[in-house]
Amino acid sequence: MKTRQLAFLVHLDEERCLARAAEASGLTQPAASKLLRQVEVTLGVQLFERHPRGMSPTCYGEVLVRHARAALSQLGLARKEIAALKSGLSGKASVGMVFDPHSDVVPRAIARVKQRHPGVLVCLEVDSCKQLVQRLLQGDLDMVVGRVLDTARADDLVYESLSGNERYAVVASARHPLAGRKAIQLSNLVEQPWILPPTGSLAREKLSALFVQSNLAPPANVVETASAPVIMSLLQQTDMVAALPEGTVQSSCKAGNLTVLIGNLPLRMGAFGVVTRRGQQLASGAHIMLKTLRELGGQLHAVDAPGSASASTSSHVQQSIRRAVGA
Secondary structure (H helix, E strand, O other), X not given: OOHHHHHHHHHHHHHOOHHHHHHHHOOOHHHHHHHHHHHHHHHOOOOEXXXXXXXXXXXXXXXXXXXXXXXXXXXXXXXXXXXXXXXXOOEEEEEEEEOOOOOOHHHHHHHHHHHHOOOEEEEEEEEOHHHHHHHHHOOOOOEEEEOOOOOOOHHHEEEEEEEOOEOEEEEEEOOOOOOOOXXXXXXXXXXXXXXXXXXXXXXXXXXXXXXXXXXXXXXXXXXXXXXHHHHHHHHHHXXXXXXXXXXXXXXXXXXXXXXXXXXXXXXXXXXXXXXXXXXOOOOHHHHHHHHHHHHHHHHHHHHHOOOOOOHHHEOOOOOOEEEOXXX
């Protein structure tokens, strides 16, 4: 099939109107109708159904449109890679990251890539998992790094674990009135001012469930934020408390700025990993980024392994590749 045919089918799926799809493709409506018939005759199936208010793809059309998008995306990536090479760059990696203020694996990977391969252009997009996975499936991103997979297209994706379940703790300033007190329970902290993740986030849902399971009402005096710098600043300057991964506050605790009020909180967010399209052929820059993420993931898993120096602060999860599943 020709590129022009593929592009028209994608436009028709997006517009669901022959006239608008023809205009978007630079065709007359008769030429667009003829093009659609030619493709349907060649394949021997009906690709789109006509309705009073427009058109919709058949099951055959959905399959062809999906592959058309992938093919056009790969051609677009090839053009971008060639343009990057012509401009002096040595590759490009488009990475989507599900926002997590407590994970630095992506910034660390970018820093390592730029140190080793300064000619690689890294483009980072931060959004919700659903939006990023959709862009990944459309071919706009090379990979998505995050903690949650919310998709019905699991068979089209491949997931690799980068880290296991982190151990959480309730932390506060080292000058907090409860600092140093032993046997603190969650019930002792309900009346304290809390820093909580935004409503609707996975971390907020897990924390809310933890209070419910403990027969406690959620804290009423709260500040909602997902900004790591704001969280750390508030913890050190006020008597507020927050539930954070123990590994992220170890250095601050050792420096005497923060303290753990309740350790080993029964709060598990799930594994953190990288998602790619099944069967995808990565360009050189994207391959370098994925390889670097795997290196960092291997180091994280080594730290998580039983008997390691940090085994007390995170759980062990064997590194594996598995199909992505809906959250």
